[in-house]
Amino acid sequence: xxxxGEVAGLIxxxxxxxxxxxxxxxxxxxxxxxxxxTKAVSDLNNRLAPLLDDLSVTVxxxxxxxxxxxxxAKDVKQVSGHxxxxxxxTQTIFxxxxxxxxxxxxxxxxxxxxxxxxxxxxxxxxxxxGRVR
Numbered sequence: 001x002x003x004x005g006e007v008a009g010l011i012x013x014x015x016x017x018x019x020x021x022x023x024x025x026x027x028x029x030x031x032x033x034x035x036x037x038t039k040a041v042s043d044l045n046n047r048l049a050p051l052l053d054d055l056s057v058t059v060x061x062x063x064x065x066x067x068x069x070x071x072x073a074k075d076v077k078q079v080s081g082h083x084x085x086x087x088x089x090t091q092t093i094f095x096x097x098x099x100x101x102x103x104x105x106x107x108x109x110x111x112x113x114x115x116x117x118x119x120x121x122x123x124x125x126x127x128x129x130g131r132v133r
Contacts, residue, residue, distance in 0.1 A: 002010070
């Protein structure tokens with residue numbers, strides 16, 4: 001029969017074997033995980049380079065378009081300023097004389113009305129009186 005020390009040694013050895021087996025399984029799974037991670041990073045690196053190149057081209061084209069849009073906006077601002085100046089000139093040219101003509105017409109109308117009020121009106125003749133037959 002086995003002595004108590006031998007049984008304890010046998011239990012300890014069995015525990016170490018189980019522990020080594022569990023650790024071996026963990027290490028195998030960790031190795032698989034590292035292999036898959038390496039493949040994923042490599043695949044991502046292969047896909048990322050063309051994406052970054054496309055992104056660089058897109059950014060450059062966007063910058064070129066923004067320069068064109070900025071030039072257009074500058075031209076629109078300049079045209080808007082010219083339109084405002086033209087509107088001011090048109091207003092000065094037409095509204096000043098138009099106001100003066102309107103004021104002259106109003107003054108003439110008031111003068112004519114005032115003259116009509118001050119002039120005696122001819123009396124209407126009644127029938128039968130003042131007529132010579």
